[in-house]
Amino acid sequence: MAAGRPGARAELALSAGVLALGIAAATVAFGLPDTASYARIGPNFMPRVVAGGLVACGLWLLAEALTGGWRDAVPESPAERGDHPACWRAFAWVTAGLFAQMALIHTAGFVVAAAVLFACVARGFGSMRPLRDAAGGLLLGIALFLFFVQFLNVNLPAGWLQPLLGAAGT
Amino acid sequence: MLQSLGGGFGVALAPMNLLWGFVGVTLGTAIGVLPGVGPALTVAMLLPLTVKLEPTGALIMFAGIYYGAMYGGSTTAILLNTPGESASIATALEGNRMAKRGRAGPALATSAIGSFVAGTIAVLLLTVLAPLVVEVALKFGPAEYFALMVFAFVTVAAVLGSSMARGLSMLFLGLLLGLVGIDEQTGQMRFAFGVPELMDGVDVVVLAVGLFAVGEALYVATYQSRQREELERMSGSLWMSKDDWRRSWPAWLRATAIGFPFGTIPAGGAEIPTFLSYAVEKKLSRHPEEFGHGAIEGVAGPEAANNASSTGVLVPLLTLGIPTSATAAILLAAFQNYGIQPGPLLFQTQSALVWGLIASMYVGNVLLLVLNLPLIGLWVKVLMIPRPVLYGGILVFATLGAYSLHQSVVDLVTLYVFGLLGFIMRRRGFPVAPAVIGLILGPLAESQFRRALAISQGDPSVFLSHPISAGLLALTALLVVVPWLVRVVRERRARRGPLARAPGG
Numbered sequence: 001m002a003a004g005r006p007g008a009r010a011e012l013a014l015s016a017g018v019l020a021l022g023i024a025a026a027t028v029a030f031g032l033p034d035t036a037s038y039a040r041i042g043p044n045f046m047p048r049v050v051a052g053g054l055v056a057c058g059l060w061l062l063a064e065a066l067t068g069g070w071r072d073a074v075p076e077s078p079a080e081r082g083d084h085p086a087c088w089r090a091f092a093w094v095t096a097g098l099f100a101q102m103a104l105i106h107t108a109g110f111v112v113a114a115a116v117l118f119a120c121v122a123r124g125f126g127s128m129r130p131l132r133d134a135a136g137g138l139l140l141g142i143a144l145f146l147f148f149v150q151f152l153n154v155n156l157p158a159g160w161l162q163p164l165l166g167a168a169g170t
Numbered sequence: 171m172l173q174s175l176g177g178g179f180g181v182a183l184a185p186m187n188l189l190w191g192f193v194g195v196t197l198g199t200a201i202g203v204l205p206g207v208g209p210a211l212t213v214a215m216l217l218p219l220t221v222k223l224e225p226t227g228a229l230i231m232f233a234g235i236y237y238g239a240m241y242g243g244s245t246t247a248i249l250l251n252t253p254g255e256s257a258s259i260a261t262a263l264e265g266n267r268m269a270k271r272g273r274a275g276p277a278l279a280t281s282a283i284g285s286f287v288a289g290t291i292a293v294l295l296l297t298v299l300a301p302l303v304v305e306v307a308l309k310f311g312p313a314e315y316f317a318l319m320v321f322a323f324v325t326v327a328a329v330l331g332s333s334m335a336r337g338l339s340m341l342f343l344g345l346l347l348g349l350v351g352i353d354e355q356t357g358q359m360r361f362a363f364g365v366p367e368l369m370d371g372v373d374v375v376v377l378a379v380g381l382f383a384v385g386e387a388l389y390v391a392t393y394q395s396r397q398r399e400e401l402e403r404m405s406g407s408l409w410m411s412k413d414d415w416r417r418s419w420p421a422w423l424r425a426t427a428i429g430f431p432f433g434t435i436p437a438g439g440a441e442i443p444t445f446l447s448y449a450v451e452k453k454l455s456r457h458p459e460e461f462g463h464g465a466i467e468g469v470a471g472p473e474a475a476n477n478a479s480s481t482g483v484l485v486p487l488l489t490l491g492i493p494t495s496a497t498a499a500i501l502l503a504a505f506q507n508y509g510i511q512p513g514p515l516l517f518q519t520q521s522a523l524v525w526g527l528i529a530s531m532y533v534g535n536v537l538l539l540v541l542n543l544p545l546i547g548l549w550v551k552v553l554m555i556p557r558p559v560l561y562g563g564i565l566v567f568a569t570l571g572a573y574s575l576h577q578s579v580v581d582l583v584t585l586y587v588f589g590l591l592g593f594i595m596r597r598r599g600f601p602v603a604p605a606v607i608g609l610i611l612g613p614l615a616e617s618q619f620r621r622a623l624a625i626s627q628g629d630p631s632v633f634l635s636h637p638i639s640a641g642l643l644a645l646t647a648l649l650v651v652v653p654w655l656v657r658v659v660r661e662r663r664a665r666r667g668p669l670a671r672a673p674g675g
Contacts, residue, residue, distance in 0.1 A: 016416060016596060017338050021361035025669045028361055040625050043353035050349060053220050053342040060335040071330035082590070083393035090211055090391040094517040094565070101569060110570075117569065119564035120205070124391045138560065140566055152222045154574050160632045 006076040011065040019058025025053035093124030109159015114141030171301050182533055185481050188229050194231035195537050198238020203549045204340070205252050206386055207564060209239040210497040210606070211655045213504065213572040214378035220507040226523050230530040232504050233484070237289060237531065238442070240477045241538045244281035248274060248469070249402045255477040257440035260448040262272035264461065264468030268401035274405045276410045277480075280418045280466055281473040282542040283410075288426040288474035289535040292481035297528055300517070303489040312622035313632050315490075317639035319615040321646045322436040327604035329616050329649050330442070336600045338601015344608020347372045348456075353658050354613075355620060367580040369674050372529055374503045376572050377609055378496070380601050383568035387561050392593075395557065400562050404550050410541065413468050421470035425481030429475035433482020436494040440476040447471035481531065488512050488524060497601040499610040 027029060029047035064070045075081050097120025104113040118137025119130050127133055148154045158165045181187060201207040213232050220228055243258035248265035261281065268277040310318075327341035329336045350361040351371030362368040410418065425447040432443035451467040452458060461468055486492040491513040493499040505512050515522050542549070572585040593603060626632035634640045 003561060010598065014594070021343070021346075032358065033307060041620045041628070043356045043360060046345075046612075046619070047349055047390070049343045050342055050414070053338070054346065057335060057342055058340040061339065063551035064335060065188060070333060070336070070598075072599070074597065078393060079371065081393070084396050086392050087396055088392065090395050091388055094388055094391045094561075097565070098569070098582070098586050102579050102586075105573065105579065105582070110573075114566045114570075118566055119393075121562040121565050122388065122558035125395045126559050127233075127556070133558065133562065137566065144570055146657035147572070148574065151221070152220065154221075155577065156570075156574070157577075 005069055007073065008065065008069065011070050013063070014055055015061035015065050017058075018054060018061055022051055022056075039044030044133070046144050052058055090124040090126075091118050097121045097124070104159075107158055107159060109161055109165075110156040111138060111141035111145050111161050111165070112159060114138075114144070171297070174301075174521060174525045174536045175297055175529060178527075178529030179520060179532075181226060181522050181526030182230065187230050187530065187531070190194040190223075190227035190231040191534050192232050192537060193533045194234020195238040195241075196541060197231075197549040198240075199242035199538065199541055199549060200234040200552055202239035202242020203237065203552050204242075204524040204555070205250070206390060206561065206607040208256075208382060208461070208497075209236045209384075210378055210495075210500055211568075212239075213497060213500045214375050215567050217375050217500070217504060217507060218571060218574045219502060223510040225505075227509065227522065228508075229501075229504060229527055232501055233527055233531065233600040234534050236501065236539055237477065240289075240473075241282065241285045241542050241614035242549065243476070244285070244469075244473050245278060245542075245546065246553060247406065248277045248281065249550065249553060250399060251402075252399065256617035257444055257480075258472075259441065260444040260472035261469055261476075261518055263448065264465050266402065267462070268466065269464075270468065271465075273375070273464060274402055274404050276414050277464075277469050278404075278413060278465060278546055279408050279410050279543065280470045282539060282546075284418060284422040284425070284470045285477040285542070287422045287480060287537055287539070288478040289422075290532065291426050292430050292433075292478040292517050293528065293531045293535065296481055296485055296531075299434075299485055300489050300528070301515055304487060304514040304517050307580050309515075310490075310634070310638070312618045312625065313636045313639040314642075316615060316618040316622055317490060317633060317636075317642035317646075318490065319611055321616070321642045322486075322494060322611065323604070323608065324646045324649060325436040326440070326494065327601075329653065330600060330601070330603075334654070336598075337604055340355040340595070340600050341604035341608045344377075344605035345612040346607045347605075348378065348612030349616075352389070352578050354617065365580070367576060367578055367584075372574055372609065373572075373581075373615075374500060374610055375575060376581055376584050377588055377590065378500055378606055379571055380588025381592035381595070381605065383564055383590025384585055385565055385596060387565055388589055388593040389596045390557075390561065393597075400426065401553065404547065409446060410466075417455075417457075418465050418470040419638060421447075421467045422474040424450060424454075425474035426478040429478030431474075433479035433494070434485040436492065440479045441494075443475040444480045445477075447475035473643065488516060488527075491516075492609060493607055496606045499603075499607045504539070511648060556621035569601065594621050 027045060029051045032044035032047060034042050034044055078085050097117040100120060101113040101117040104116060115134050115137035119134040120138065122133040123130060145156055148156055188236050198209065203214045225474060240257060243253060244261050247258040247262035248269050249255045251262055251266035253259045253262045265277045266273065323341055327337040350368055352369060353360055431441040448468055448471060451471040451527050452461045455467050457465060478572060483494050483498050486494055487498045487501060491511055493502045502512060569585065570581060571579045575581055621634055633643060
């Protein structure tokens with residue numbers, strides 16, 4: 001049946017995802033204590049309504065997916081969308097940059113993490129000059145660090161550059 | 171009113187506020203020009219500044235970013251054929267053709283002047299209308315507010331956009347995220363699962379920046395980063411000929427009449443009025459054959475419409491506290507950061523702030539005309555920033571905005587999760603605005619709902635016995651049911667159609 005259509009699997013998976021989120025939310029919502037005061041409406045009422053809405057939407061999407069596909073779906077072929085074929089290497093570079101930043105920010109510090117993120121993202125967008133990109137990211141990171149620490153009094157981790165940036169800190 | 175507005179100008183022209191207004195409109199033009207950064211994202215990334223700035227200056231700046239982006243978007247649409255904002259898609263249709271024929275100058279000029287005319291008329295309308303709406307709104311009780319919010323939810327999620335099912339899914343997702351954390355009335359913890367970062371709730375900065383910045387970067391990297399872009403040269407004089415003027419000004423005025431009302435109702439921003447204005451101009455034009463080859467009315471109309479509607483959005487936001495677009499929802503979050511709740515009382519308790527904000531928009535539109543006409547060359551340079559550098563910078567700013575909330579890596583992880591979600595949503599055509607509006611407006615709707623029932627002592631008929639509330643709820647139901655019925659009938663007819671016509675070929 002519908003499974004042969006391009007994009008059918010993604011639509012089925014996402015519909016099921018919405019449905020599953022609704023069911024999970026309902027489980028939590030019906031486990032909430034009923035501490036309604038005098039107006040009969042407690043903190044568990046809205047969660048039930050919202051969970052019900054998600055379940056309904058999940059079923060609706062599922063029904064559409066099984067009967068000829070989602071209505072007004074985004075075209076499956078990249079050319080029709082004005083895109084080029086998916087380049088997952090670019091996706092991976094951007095993801096790698098964000099994960100590297102999470103790993104580095106508390107050890108190497110905000111500035112180094114920002115430089116690595118900047119260089120990875122630039123690489124993902126097709127730049128072939130990693131050193132220049134890293135240097136650019138480093139400068140941007142330093143500027144933002146100084147602005148946040150000095151002007152906004154928001155503390156950012158200096159990390160490895162503590163000796164250099166330490167004087168600017170609070 | 172004139173007295174209030176006069177006082178407002180006193181506030182808006184104070185040197186510091188003038189400076190923040192200037193920063194706002196300049197930043198707004200810049201991010202309007204840059205593809206991949208919109209006003210919703212920019213204001214979200216700048217929300218952490220609210221800890222440091224005083225409210226009037228900050229809100230003047232944020233509003234400046236919002237309407238400034240509508241000016242900047244046209245430059246990208248005309249010179250690059252890639253709309254800088256979704257509100258400029260209609261502009262790109264004719265604007266880029268004009269540029270290809272060496273008429274980039276007049277196209278940019280009619281956009282800037284049209285934006286100024288429409289923006290200024292719209293602020294005038296805002297000035298006159300706001301106090302009138304406030305007078306009505308002062309009579310609203312919790313039941314009316316709740317009905318109004320339901321109306322806003324449903325129009326933004328179900329009526330706009332291509333698919334009701336996907337729009338409503340995103341609305342309920344936003345509402346669910348809005349429920350996370352401590353329930354204000356009872357102290358009950360909901361959907362936090364014992365994670366300390368979740369107890370304060372999901373921050374709008376993380377959601378908006380994740381969906382708009384990380385999701386967009388992932389999408390563009392995957393599907394659009396290997397494309398070549400053609401930047402049209404800024405050729406030809408900026409001056410519009412007599413004929414250009416004659417054809418532009420009626421389009422500006424008609425577009426203002428279309429754009430402003432669309433902004434004031436919950437219609438999800440500026441896309442619909444811009445396309446509507448485009449269609450109207452095409453229909454009324456004495457040169458319909460030029461459409462598709464660079465007709466100046468097709469640029470003048472949509473550009474004026476998006477400015478008028480962006481100002482119109484401030485009517486329900488300031489007078490009722492109802493955001494009707496993603497950016498307006500984030501502006502509402504900015505007010506909340508200061509402990510200010512927009513609504514009719516705002517005009518009494520924070521009169522200086524709100525009239526200062528309105529007055530600053532008269533000033534801002536003049537600044538924008540200067541920024542976008544004589545200084546257009548500067549923005550063309552901004553347009554030439556290489557994409558790798560641009561997106562590298564966007565993500566550094568975006569992650570900083572999320573990280574600075576709690577100095578916690580958890581926020582960065584959440585940001586990436588929302589980024590993945592944004593990527594899938596973009597690829598599969600889920601709208602973003604309902605999720606953001608649901609997150610911000612959901613908790614307010616819940617508290618109005620419970621307050622209404624507390625007043626009526628638990629009697630749910632309160633929503634139907636108050637005429638305004640009942641009317642709004644009935645209208646909401648109609649908005650859902652009628653399009654659905656039309657669709658069912660049409661599908662049934664379409665299924666029968668080919669069979670009936672088959673013998674004739």
